[in-house]
Each structure stands twice: as C-alpha cells, then as structure tokens.
Amino acid sequence: MSVIEKHRLHGRIVTDVARPESDLVQRLGRHATATLVDAMGGYGFMHYEIKPLVPETLIVGPALTILTKPGDVLYVKKALDLVQPGDVVVIDSGGLKDFAVFGDRFAENFAHKGAVGVVIDGAVRDSQGIIDAGFPAFCRGSCIPYHGSVGPGAINVPISCGGVTVNPGDVVVGNRDGIVVIPREAAEDVARLADAHLAGEHERVRQRDAGVSAEEIYKLAPLLKRWETP
Numbered sequence: 001m002s003v004i005e006k007h008r009l010h011g012r013i014v015t016d017v018a019r020p021e022s023d024l025v026q027r028l029g030r031h032a033t034a035t036l037v038d039a040m041g042g043y044g045f046m047h048y049e050i051k052p053l054v055p056e057t058l059i060v061g062p063a064l065t066i067l068t069k070p071g072d073v074l075y076v077k078k079a080l081d082l083v084q085p086g087d088v089v090v091i092d093s094g095g096l097k098d099f100a101v102f103g104d105r106f107a108e109n110f111a112h113k114g115a116v117g118v119v120i121d122g123a124v125r126d127s128q129g130i131i132d133a134g135f136p137a138f139c140r141g142s143c144i145p146y147h148g149s150v151g152p153g154a155i156n157v158p159i160s161c162g163g164v165t166v167n168p169g170d171v172v173v174g175n176r177d178g179i180v181v182i183p184r185e186a187a188e189d190v191a192r193l194a195d196a197h198l199a200g201e202h203e204r205v206r207q208r209d210a211g212v213s214a215e216e217i218y219k220l221a222p223l224l225k226r227w228e229t230p
Helices: 022-029 033-039 074-079 104-112 127-133 184-209 221-225
Strands: 059-068 088-092 117-121 137-139 153-155 159-161 164-166 171-175 178-182
Touching: 022 059, 022 171, 022 184, 033 171, 033 178, 033 184, 059 074, 059 117, 059 159, 074 153, 088 159, 088 171, 104 117, 104 127, 117 159, 117 171, 127 137, 164 178, 178 184
Parallel strands: 059 088, 088 117, 117 137
Antiparallel strands: 059 153, 059 171, 159 164, 171 178
C-alpha cells in the first residue's frame, strides 16, 4: 500500500468555526492598524510586503484560513463552499511571489459569496481584473504563472501569514500600511485598549489646541533629564 507524504494538516477541512460578534469586528475596524498594534504591545502585524493592490483599501472581518502549496488553487476553490458573508480569506502559500494562488475569477466568486477581501502570503494574477472587480486584495506581488489544482492544502486550520499566526475566526484588519491580526479570544480586550489609545490621542489634540507644551503633553521632562549634560 502506498503512503502519501503530507503534513498532518493536509486534507483537513474544518466547517465549524467560531466567529466574533459583528459589532465587535466593526468596533475594531474603526481603528487604524497602528493603533491596534499598539494595543497589542507591538505585535500582530504581517510583513510589510503584504500590501493592498489599491492603496486606499480597507478591510475588516473574521479570517477564513487556507493552507496551500505555492501556485496551487485546489483548496482555494473548495473554500468557496465554506466562506461566509463578512469573512476575510487568508491564504498561506509560503510567501512565494513566483506563482499565483488567486485571480480575478476568484475575486468575483468570493465577492458573490459575501467575502470582504483576501490576504495572501504570496502572489496574485490578473491583478487589474481583481481591481476592476472592486475586491480588496492584499498580497506580496503579482505574476502570471500558477501550478494548477492538485493540492495539498487545508481549510480553517492554523496558518502562518506574513510571519503572524492566523487562526480561523481571528479578526483581520487591513489598510494601506498593512495587515493586523487580532486573536479572536483577545478581541474584546484589544478593542478596549484601542479605544483607550484613541481617547488619549484626542485628549492630546485638545491639550495642543489649548496651548499646552509638547513637553507637558507627552511628559517628556523625566525622559529628557537623563540625557542632560552634567
């Protein structure tokens, strides 16, 4: 009997995924990606190469995750049966920019199913078609070749995308600066901290407009004092 060489996740398709409440997702989406990263202590952001095809793009939603071999779209196709309205499709294709795993027809089909965007640790093809379809797409680049629909792969399993672990149901937020991933179980705490960060920024603007010095606003005195010349 032959044995197929594969990773333990290969072939796994998880259909029951817990997603955060939509109100919480939208609350997180009101914040800039930098604010969310600050609320997580400087963690949770993907590699800077993963950028939107259109700079003004904004996305927010729970992750539907796909693991696939670079250039292979078998499990991307199957994910069309599992995506739910509001999902962000997150694809781990190993970070390779030489072979695409997503194109304009996928953009149209996922949009038809209600997905709000795609994030790919890898490349797309038909980039102009994706843009014309109005489907938000973040990736490392674009190219022409792909391998086909052979596999292996998996859906709704833990993946690594742009150096960040993404679990199905985690909240994905993206803008022209890049992508941030908020773990689903920490989403409420991150939203609370991000709200506090934003309130602090507004207070500093109020103080600035009232004529308060930058040294006082940012409490710089003790930080500067340590560098004073004796």
